[in-house]
Amino acid sequence: MPAMPDEHEQFLARALELAARGRGAVEPNPMVGAVIVRDGQVIGEGFHQRFGGPHAEVEAIAAARRAGHDVAGATMYVSLEPCCHQGKTPPCTEAIIAAKIARVVAAMEDPDRQVSGKGVAALRAAGVEVVTGVCRDQARRLLAGYVKLRTQGRPWIICKWAQSLDGRIATFTGHSKWISGEASRQRAHALRGQCDGVCVGVGTVKADDPLLTNRSGSGRQPARVVLDEALDIPLRCRLLASTDLSPVIIAACQEAPERARQAVRQAGAEVLILPPAPGGVDLAALLDELGRRQWTYLLVEGGRGVLGSFLGSRLADELVVFVAPRLLGGRRSLGPVAAHPGALPPGGGARRRGGGGRLRGARPDGRGAGQGRQGEADPQLPRPDVGGGGL
């Protein structure tokens, strides 16, 4: 009996749920999940678990067979068009055709222009029925980082900060560590564990001397990036003392003195020379370089100068904001976003009601943020045909 559209959505939603389990482990590959269904019953499930490992389609076929099911004639629901090229593993289209799967329902085509549509074409040429576009928006939302890297050659930028109820990220003396609680710190560490790198400005290194590692107990250890035009970073900071934990990259400009470059390199960190721009190093050039290194997610953790630059340059894709139920007060305590030269109107900030950056898809949800609440916003992703573009 042919599956009803609702059924397609139900099984693809499950495939997307499975896909999401690969977050932080599969990049720069896409997160992919697959579900095999016969007569309305799930007979096999799988997802891409780690970079270089078997793909979701192959995992699902293997799981069905392990459970004693014949997959011939069944329907496969998969969150992304199956690949048709030899990469680290053989093409999934071949595995699907060999297993005699009768129909493939895929959420979206692969955004990579070199492979897009070719997997679908190979399956159809072999007589497999293919349906695409079911749950496409959800799939594109899940794969935002992959889509942006493949289409724009840059990582997805998540700007994250913790603030008080009255919108302050630090006291006027620069103290900020105690704003968020234990639960939100755990979530922030878990977020680091899903990203290729964490980025701060040298102001934050001087104020807080952070390690910027993932101490959640699971996930990856991100690289650490410091924006430091003049290579002014204190040589005794914890970042430079911990280059054995994960790479440390100091992004500076040509003016950075040779002695400082040598000292930073001697500590085991990389000095990345970028063109200058108003406010410091050229962020667009930084993102192009990180894209060349196949970074999929960059977490920008501040401080206000760097957040102001990313937001003011419209380079942020997503905001994660922890809001603690505290009032900091004080006219001189710091807000999260500093004025960025050239990007904001004179005097700083929006001039009229309704001006400034508007957030689409903001979800203040309070999930597990301990003594604070968390709001997340994906400013532009609901547009399914666009892979990023800034706030």
Ligand SMILES: NC(=O)c1ccc[n+]([C@@H]2O[C@H](COP(=O)([O-])OP(=O)(O)OC[C@H]3O[C@@H](n4cnc5c(N)ncnc54)[C@H](OP(=O)(O)O)[C@@H]3O)[C@@H](O)[C@H]2O)c1
């Ligand atoms: N609550 C939170 O979530 C949180 C998180 C982080 C930090 N903080 C607080 O934020 C405060 C630090 O903020 P901050 O504004 O002084 O420091 P920052 O944003 O960390 O660093 C700013 C510095 O980064 C360098 N930089 C290089 N390229 C840049 C670019 N393209 N755009 C902007 N900056 C660039 C500049 O120094 P050069 O010109 O010398 O390169 C600039 O002065 C501290 O009080 C810290 O505690 C709070």
